[in-house]
Amino acid sequence: MRNVWNLYKFELRQNTPSFLVWFTTITIVLVAFMALFPTFSSSQYLELINAKISILPAVYARGFGIQAGATGAMFQQIFFWYAYMFQFYIIAIIIYAINLGSGIVAKEHSEKHIDYLATKPIKKSLIIIVKYKVLITYILLFTVLLFVISIPVLVVFDNTNSQFGPQLVRLTIKVFFEYVFFGTLAFSISAINKKTARLSIIVIGLFFVSYLLGIASSVQNQLNQLVYLSPFFMFQSTTAGQGFSSTDLWYMLVLAILSVLMFGLAVWRYSTKDLSL
């Protein structure tokens, strides 16, 4: 256990700077966008926004998480404003999770530290498990801290006294599963790959393919089943604050099971492959 704790602390520390950069940047952007809410929610701007959005085709607006016709009402609620902007933070956090998941495995190999680490008294399977724990720790930390920071930000800039607590909790829980899924995908592909290379670009590509599939599913009724291949659209931030439907729960379960399976495969493969070349 001492060895596990030693590696865990070390990996946490090694990845702290990138976490701080990503988290600080997203927090600043969050606060900046939320600060615009009082202005945007004023009637003058609402009319302008309504006019602009109303010219969009309904399916196109849906693709960006906006229900045409109800725009004005939506932009009068701070949570909708928050959730609308949050879809961009989700993309950023998924990219962070993919980078971390891929880098935490691959960096040890690309910089050839693995020759030292893997000859220390710690099993290979534990090395990969600890690294995954660090990935989950940072995703969890990102999610929780963003949730905590969002509360005062929403309170401060809410000039309509709307309720947002339960919606914020539901949104946070749903997107957490997305982050974990994409982080685990990047982690596992890097660990399973023969050369343990940094393959984040491939996983980011996969994410954007799933994103496009989600858009396709929302603009073409015949393609609406494709939404299941797009975690981002399954838990679209503007609607994810609503209750947990049975589909939501099933989808969360599927993402969790897939993450566990990918992680299991990564542990097995990492323990039985060449760690050094």
Place this chain on the structure above:
Amino acid sequence: MQAIKVVGLSKNYEKFVAVDNITFNVEQGDFFGFIGPNGAGKTTTIKSMLGLLQPNQGKVQLLGEDITKNTFQQDLGYIPGEANLYDNLKVGEQIRYFAHYYKSIDQGYLKQLKQTFEINENKKIGELSLGNKKKVAIICSLMNKPKLLVFDEVSNSLDPLMQKALFDELIRLNKKGVTIFYSSHNLEEVQTYCKNVAIIRSGKIIKIDSVEKIVASVGVQVTIKTKDMLDELFLAQHKVQPTVLASGAITFVYKGNINALIHSIAKHHLSSIRIADVKLENIFEEYYRGDEQ
């Protein structure tokens, strides 16, 4: 007991056979040299022995236990060929990080190592020269008082003083029973410090024996300075093939009765004579060349 037992070890990289069915043992307390030309399979053998690479076949036991049991690391000190430590850490942090993996560290010994290798604990690893990085790696490999040391090209990039400090420490540890597996291109080091040696070429062990026996089997290197030419009778009698050096001295390898040789040479007008062990590099030149043919 054998500190290292390798049986039928093979490692392929797709179709390329890097290590081909090698078998050898290293006894506990040995100072074992492992030499071979570039690309012969030295590093692949070492990494397969330590579990960093998965052998395609064969078994390895370290300190009496199968490597798959992962019990040997507590008593292992290893320095890979490339000293890739964590550049963003300070030297002291690097040492403490690795130290925490071991059940116990003798702080007195660690302090002594730091003094011997003259390291600055406050410098970042990334700011160090290659030689200084090697010194940190040496400390990290010795601090747990291992029973088995595996060094892959350690002394290159160390200055002569540090090389001496390293070998003084290795000799001290070896006398205490620590097994040292020493892979090197520096044959002089291997000849000076190792008791036994294995030569690997094209992934196969082509020679394994004690350094003393290998050297003795070849004979001695005789270098003389004389005004006379060595006559045909002398050359035929002692079966030697002399080479005239730039200095005018004549040198040859002699294998046979040394008294008889001296008796014959004494008939010439000698101005100097030097008899020494044949250098490993001369002996192994033919093994190395075999790789190119």
